[in-house]
Amino acid sequence: MKPMPKGIVSKLRQKSPWVMHVPCGGCNGCDIEVVAALTPLYDLERFGTLQKGSPRHADILAVTGPVTVQVKERLRRVYALVPSPKIVMAIGSCAISGEVFADGYAFAGPLDQIIPVDIYVPGCPPRPEAIIHGVAQALTKL
Amino acid sequence: MNTQTIIESIRGLISPKTLPYPRQPSPPPEGFRGKPEFDAQKCVGCGACAQTCPMGAISITDGLARSVRVWYGKCSFCGRCQDVCPEEAVRLTSAYELAVFDKNKASADIEIEFESCSSCGKKFFPAPQLERSFERMKQILEKRNISHEELRLLDGVCPLCRQRPEEFSKRKLFLLNFG
Numbered sequence A: 001m002k003p004m005p006k007g008i009v010s011k012l013r014q015k016s017p018w019v020m021h022v023p024c025g026g027c028n029g030c031d032i033e034v035v036a037a038l039t040p041l042y043d044l045e046r047f048g049t050l051q052k053g054s055p056r057h058a059d060i061l062a063v064t065g066p067v068t069v070q071v072k073e074r075l076r077r078v079y080a081l082v083p084s085p086k087i088v089m090a091i092g093s094c095a096i097s098g099e100v101f102a103d104g105y106a107f108a109g110p111l112d113q114i115i116p117v118d119i120y121v122p123g124c125p126p127r128p129e130a131i132i133h134g135v136a137q138a139l140t141k142l
Numbered sequence B: 001m002n003t004q005t006i007i008e009s010i011r012g013l014i015s016p017k018t019l020p021y022p023r024q025p026s027p028p029p030e031g032f033r034g035k036p037e038f039d040a041q042k043c044v045g046c047g048a049c050a051q052t053c054p055m056g057a058i059s060i061t062d063g064l065a066r067s068v069r070v071w072y073g074k075c076s077f078c079g080r081c082q083d084v085c086p087e088e089a090v091r092l093t094s095a096y097e098l099a100v101f102d103k104n105k106a107s108a109d110i111e112i113e114f115e116s117c118s119s120c121g122k123k124f125f126p127a128p129q130l131e132r133s134f135e136r137m138k139q140i141l142e143k144r145n146i147s148h149e150e151l152r153l154l155d156g157v158c159p160l161c162r163q164r165p166e167e168f169s170k171r172k173l174f175l176l177n178f179g
Helices: A006-015 A029-038 A069-081 A093-097 A099-103 A128-139 B003-014 B048-052 B080-084 B127-136 B138-143 B148-155 B165-178
Strands: A018-023 A060-064 A087-091 A119-121 B036-038 B058-062 B066-071 B090-092 B107-112 B114-116 B123-126
Touching: A018 A029, A018 A069, A029 A060, A029 A087, A029 A128, A060 A069, A060 A093, A060 A128, A087 A093, A087 A128, A093 A099, A119 A128, B036 B066, B036 B107, B048 B058, B048 B066, B048 B080, B080 B090, B114 B127, B123 B127, B127 B138, B127 B148, B138 B148, B148 B165
Parallel strands: A018 A060, A060 A087, A087 A119
Antiparallel strands: B036 B090, B058 B066, B066 B107, B114 B123
16 A cells, blocks of 8 residues: 555544553543543533543643553553654653652652653643643644 | 434534644633743742752752743643732733743743842842842831941842851841830
């Protein structure tokens, strides 16, 4: 099969960025807000965003929570499975710095020390609107 | 399916429930704690916010001036800094769109000027805080007939210079007058 021109692919990607949500051991606050952003009230899906269960289908990895020791290697594997160009969103203050969990024994370092991060969305938890704003910012990078 | 569900779904068809967020701004509810911001005019640089911050998101670094910085990447938006600030210089605004490409840019910085020591010229104490403490002592000073400049001469000296013998005698004289 002939590969499609690059401009068309990136344009199509911007029209339908598929998201995979990876919770990495937080308090579940950010996870709830990510799911809320996909529900009909905020409706991230009207921009073509679809939540996917497999990293092979995803363009955007939405990572929440501080990365724990248990999930660290699995997160690396999930990241490797995402076809490039890939975007990693660090959602919530925990993913950015560790926040309250920063001194805990199970804390394996902020997200950007494990996989490269493209966009940071601070908040504890960030509002669904803030997540939508973050996705819109991230799409300019695709 | 009960009747209420049917009524709700018909209502949803007539007027959509989805918020028109990216096209129109969506104001947060009353009492929402958004990003904290410093008022550079009011802040005296006492550091109470940095001391009370449970996350350590507020940092104070002393250089030529005292720089107070809050990093939103570590902030939990609890509002302790707002509660503890004696000058009401920290305020939690209702802004929440904080997405950034560089995590170090998600911060607010202000700089507080230092007071220079009147004998050695070293910068040793935040100037607005010194000014504020003079203001608070105004009544007591008036009662004792002590001029503002007299106290200023004594308090505008850095802790190292205060230990010099000539300063010591001056201080003792002042205290004798005071008591």
